[in-house]
């Protein structure tokens with residue numbers, strides 16, 4: 001890299017960090033986006049102009065037809081997710097806002113539809129793959145996609161080597177943190193499934209036109225009670241140490257390549273919809289970091305981005321912060337995203353997380369969807385939040401899939417489980433698993449039994465990553481209908497919490513792709529957090 005290019009980049013970063021501070025102030029005012037230029041419609045909304053899906057298809061086709069040397073090639077765009085996507089930390093939402101925003105701009109350019117905006121998929125309203133997403137190039141099993149790994153490798157081997165030679169030292173540092181120090185590392189990650197991320201046709205997507213439904217556990221993770229719990233989360237990001245709730249956007253980490261604690265939004269709808277797209281066998285691009293090969297990726301993340309907007313407006317109406325505060329905001333805003341490119345195939349100028357705090361960066365808004373009822377009318381700020389209380393489980397069995405179900409019992413005072421006000425944060429179970437690279441794609445259910453009663457499914461866990469290792473915490477909301485009958489408020493209620501493998505059908509063995517093994521994750525810790 002030449003000195004002048006480096007200087008330009010540095011100055012750009014300085015400018016964009018200052019812009020981040022301005023954008024942060026704009027968001028804090030709580031004003032909803034007024035008169036945005038582009039509207040993202042829910043895909044099953046009769047109000048969506050029919051040309052939207054035609055434009056999306058046209059743009060995808062153009063990107064599929066680009067040479068493998070062009071950053072706007074469809075697969076090259078998917079590589080950005082492997083190189084750089086943050087998961088399990090507080091940059092999860094901002095990075096994905098940027099990622100889908102730049103893709104939307106490229107589709108707008110390539111489709112020639114100057115009014116194009118991505119549709120989104122409100123899975124709470126429609127807990128199955130929208131039927132339109134099986135049409136033409138909206139389905140990655142379509143013939144316009146590369147059918148086999150061998151053909152994929154033949155097309156991309158030389159272009160990936162050429163791309164690697166262009167990376168700056170800063171980009172190489174990010175890649176190294178993610179276990180991608182060389183093209184050899186890249187190709188071992190992007191091998192044919194099950195070892196790698198490339199799912200050959202017809203396994204590019206596991207759910208089909210005849211069997212489009214999300215599995216039962218995932219339906220629970222996108223249900224209105226779960227979404228409501230996510231939206232009631234009172235902080236943007238929790239601490240790394242775990243003394244508070246993980247946060248709406250997931251918890252703090254020192255870089256966007258590190259894993260911390262996942263909040264409800266990431267742990268439940270995000271991870272489990274990715275996993276559910278694999279169907280009973282667990283096969284789909286969507287279960288891996290090559291997930292953006294499936295065009296539904298951008299509709300899934302559109303809905304998560306919409307929920308971020310709903311949460312931001314709710315927080316503002318309640319007089320609560322919408323972003324990290326103080327030094328945390330500076331640290332969060334200045335994180336660098338160095339792999340995006342614009343509709344001309346050039347690196348984008350907006351490389352700071354703080355550039356993406358407000359939807360005005362891409363000038364869009366959303367048609368109303370599920371969860372909108374959680375935004376109260378603006379009023380006087382509510383009383384300061386009580387400090388959350390945390391109760392630790394006695395773990396009685398650690399290995400998931402062993403004959404004794406993994407988990408333990410938490411003693412929670414009955415008073416802490418009494419009905420709470422609508423503005424109170426949700427009661428949650430934070431489940432910490434020790435995971436390793438071979439756990440990628442594994443899926444579990446989390447069951448809660450109060451006072452020795454019948455187990456209630458509280459949520460799911462899908463290990464969605466390729467470079468995970470060590471402890472990762474997943475947040476599961478406690479069921480709203482927990483019935484406890486303790487005599488006195490001070491009496492303890494034993495909550496029995498278990499993590500069990502997810503079966504494709506009741507009583508069936510889990511898929512070989514996500515079956516628990518002797519090396520399967522260990523339950524390291526379970527904490528119940530109440531308000």
Ligand SMILES: [Cu+2]
Nearest residue numbers: 270274291301
């Ligand atoms: Cu995702």
